[in-house]
Amino acid sequence: MKTNRRTFVAGVSAAAVLSGTRVAFAQKKYDDGATDKEIKIGHTNPYSGPASSYGVIGKAEEAYWKSVNDRGGINGRMVKFITLDDGYVPSKTVEVVRQLVEQDKVLCMFNTLGTPTNTAIHKYMNQKKVPQLFVATGASKWGKPKEFPWTMGYQPDYHTEAVIYAKHMLANVKDPKVGVLMQNDDYGKDYWEGFKEGLGKDVGKVVKHVTYEPTDPTVDSQVIQLKDSGANVFFNISIPKFAAQSMRKAAEIGWKPAQYLNNVAAQVTTTMKPAGFENVQGVITAAWLKDPTDKQWDNDAEMKTWREWMAKYNPNGNVGDVNYVYAYSVAFLMEQTLKMCGDTLTRENLMKQASSLKKLRVPCLLPGITVSTSPTDFYPVQAVQLQRFKGETWELFGQVMSAEGS
Amino acid sequence: MPAFPKKLLWVLLALAFLVPLLHPLLPDVISNYRLFLVSTMIIAAIAVLGLNLLTGFNGQISLGHGAFYAVGAYTAAVLMDHLAVPYWATVPAAAIVCFMVGYLFGLPALKLEGHYLALATFALALAVPQILKYKWLEGLTGGVQGIVLDKPAVPFGLPLSEDQWLYYYCLIVMVVLYWAAANMLDSRSGRAMMAIRDQYMAADTMGIDTALYKTVTFGISAAYTGIAGALSASAIAFVAPDSFNFFLSIKFLIGLVVGGIGSLAGSVVGGIFYVLVDNSAQALSMFVKNDLGLQFDLSAYTVFGILLIVLMYLMPMGIVGGVYLALRRLRGG
Numbered sequence: 001m002k003t004n005r006r007t008f009v010a011g012v013s014a015a016a017v018l019s020g021t022r023v024a025f026a027q028k029k030y031d032d033g034a035t036d037k038e039i040k041i042g043h044t045n046p047y048s049g050p051a052s053s054y055g056v057i058g059k060a061e062e063a064y065w066k067s068v069n070d071r072g073g074i075n076g077r078m079v080k081f082i083t084l085d086d087g088y089v090p091s092k093t094v095e096v097v098r099q100l101v102e103q104d105k106v107l108c109m110f111n112t113l114g115t116p117t118n119t120a121i122h123k124y125m126n127q128k129k130v131p132q133l134f135v136a137t138g139a140s141k142w143g144k145p146k147e148f149p150w151t152m153g154y155q156p157d158y159h160t161e162a163v164i165y166a167k168h169m170l171a172n173v174k175d176p177k178v179g180v181l182m183q184n185d186d187y188g189k190d191y192w193e194g195f196k197e198g199l200g201k202d203v204g205k206v207v208k209h210v211t212y213e214p215t216d217p218t219v220d221s222q223v224i225q226l227k228d229s230g231a232n233v234f235f236n237i238s239i240p241k242f243a244a245q246s247m248r249k250a251a252e253i254g255w256k257p258a259q260y261l262n263n264v265a266a267q268v269t270t271t272m273k274p275a276g277f278e279n280v281q282g283v284i285t286a287a288w289l290k291d292p293t294d295k296q297w298d299n300d301a302e303m304k305t306w307r308e309w310m311a312k313y314n315p316n317g318n319v320g321d322v323n324y325v326y327a328y329s330v331a332f333l334m335e336q337t338l339k340m341c342g343d344t345l346t347r348e349n350l351m352k353q354a355s356s357l358k359k360l361r362v363p364c365l366l367p368g369i370t371v372s373t374s375p376t377d378f379y380p381v382q383a384v385q386l387q388r389f390k391g392e393t394w395e396l397f398g399q400v401m402s403a404e405g406s
Numbered sequence: 407m408p409a410f411p412k413k414l415l416w417v418l419l420a421l422a423f424l425v426p427l428l429h430p431l432l433p434d435v436i437s438n439y440r441l442f443l444v445s446t447m448i449i450a451a452i453a454v455l456g457l458n459l460l461t462g463f464n465g466q467i468s469l470g471h472g473a474f475y476a477v478g479a480y481t482a483a484v485l486m487d488h489l490a491v492p493y494w495a496t497v498p499a500a501a502i503v504c505f506m507v508g509y510l511f512g513l514p515a516l517k518l519e520g521h522y523l524a525l526a527t528f529a530l531a532l533a534v535p536q537i538l539k540y541k542w543l544e545g546l547t548g549g550v551q552g553i554v555l556d557k558p559a560v561p562f563g564l565p566l567s568e569d570q571w572l573y574y575y576c577l578i579v580m581v582v583l584y585w586a587a588a589n590m591l592d593s594r595s596g597r598a599m600m601a602i603r604d605q606y607m608a609a610d611t612m613g614i615d616t617a618l619y620k621t622v623t624f625g626i627s628a629a630y631t632g633i634a635g636a637l638s639a640s641a642i643a644f645v646a647p648d649s650f651n652f653f654l655s656i657k658f659l660i661g662l663v664v665g666g667i668g669s670l671a672g673s674v675v676g677g678i679f680y681v682l683v684d685n686s687a688q689a690l691s692m693f694v695k696n697d698l699g700l701q702f703d704l705s706a707y708t709v710f711g712i713l714l715i716v717l718m719y720l721m722p723m724g725i726v727g728g729v730y731l732a733l734r735r736l737r738g739g
Contacts, residue, residue: 047705047706048706048707084688085705087653090646090648091644094643095442095446095685098439099439102438116551116552119554120552120642120646122554123554123643186551189550
């Protein structure tokens, strides 16, 4: 049979009507936190204390749910987003999460922030069988559906990212001798472990490994040590302040290695510009989100929508802060997952839907990166693409890569 | 500071033991979450009690009791995690370890008075979370990742929920510690402690071994706070360096001042107050913003701060002192 466009459209709409009626007749099922009118979502975030710069994520998500409600909610239900301050103190997280789950009776926790804080509630959430979805941490331990079927991560983990750098380096740098600068905490160690795994039997190619504390004033002496070791590759595991310092220092003392910079510090305005554009040409990093300070996305449709949303719902927000892009993308994913639940807003169905995402396009992820999960794959975003710094912007190259088996 | 009326004490104690038994009848009012919250209050109260022994009764100022709390919590966690020690045995262990740490710290602290001692303890509070992350200790402490633990299981097949049992466990420990502290303060040693606080030189002249009393008080105080730390490790079922930041020490000090310096009952009130206000400050700031619709974006700590200032202004002697004064005024007509 020949299908022209009109019959195709007719067929699709008939299917839509049919499926629509089926939904209408299906019995509504709810767990705590969901009714005909409302869906309650819990969230924790540091709004006070040393990690309070992450507070914008909670604010941005609050704004996102407001924009969802202004659009009419999710399948006609308004979202009530309850976000509480835990100050990045794990014992406090346990307290407020118990409040959210047991007193406020939320349907699920969403994008709770921090590695130690999420670790503190990991067991509790799984005992209570309350979804702990799309947690905001780059640690690699959140995708274990067998032991922890109620917990799911979101972003590509640090470990995987570091494996990719190691593989790229082995394939592209002749006779590599690697110097590593690492922040001395769990985030730094995750990268370091991944890098070692990526090197495999070539782990001996690391000739120098130096660390710094986030409270150090500079990393100058560390960079000098790296240069003196004779390294010709520089793997930089540091946050923006120290990434900028170290790359500038390397240029100053005339050390010109091949440079791999962790994604944590890959923003143009906070790292690359202060380091000096002339000093960071050719630096390689892996990305998965669009950087709002990178000019190449100025005319990008998704980023335009994002900017309009920022102007309307976060008028005081800093449009150069990648945390807003992050929050926007992860909240979009949560919205889609809830939509897919239809009228069966049970915790079990929520996990089922969250683990059956198929190549979902989430706005503000890099072109070609989609979200896929399955009952055995609890890592939503797994792909990254390498990019090289050129001029005043990042230039994507090669394929979108995803680490296998994680 | 007046002694707590005995009758009232017994009534409160009876209520504290009986009310949670109503949990199966009124699961929404006496919920597991609320029992857990009261357990954290009790734990805070024990920690404040420890600080009160040192600051309130012996006159030594400490800004670093969070450090002893952390040592207690880690002692318990390491014992449970590495040596599979049952949770109830970790309390005396934490007490012994913290007593030794406190005693040893008290030795050099003998030379420090007032503000200088405060600064030294402050340094201790800053150092401990860093030390816990140190690479040589990492195998033991789990570094920044911390240690995940199990919650105390209900013993003897008692028909209690986990949180009910945790509550009773903490309550029993507190009652024992409170009783011990009250007895100690009522003895020769207690009077010596207070004499040192009130008039150091006179106490020395009268033959009190001031050095011994000061260091031992430091040790006992640290042991109390360490026990609170061990209980918290069981209650939260997780320890990590981030849980013991410097603000924890300040929290104990706030509890101490608010409840009433130099009053045992005040320590309990202070512990309860801190947890209660800390939690309600956030609810209050959300209430102002969402329900009253006022466009003040008050952070929870702003609300907390305002409450503290008001309280200090109205009750400069702390809550227990304020209530006592109010009662006396009422009676005096």
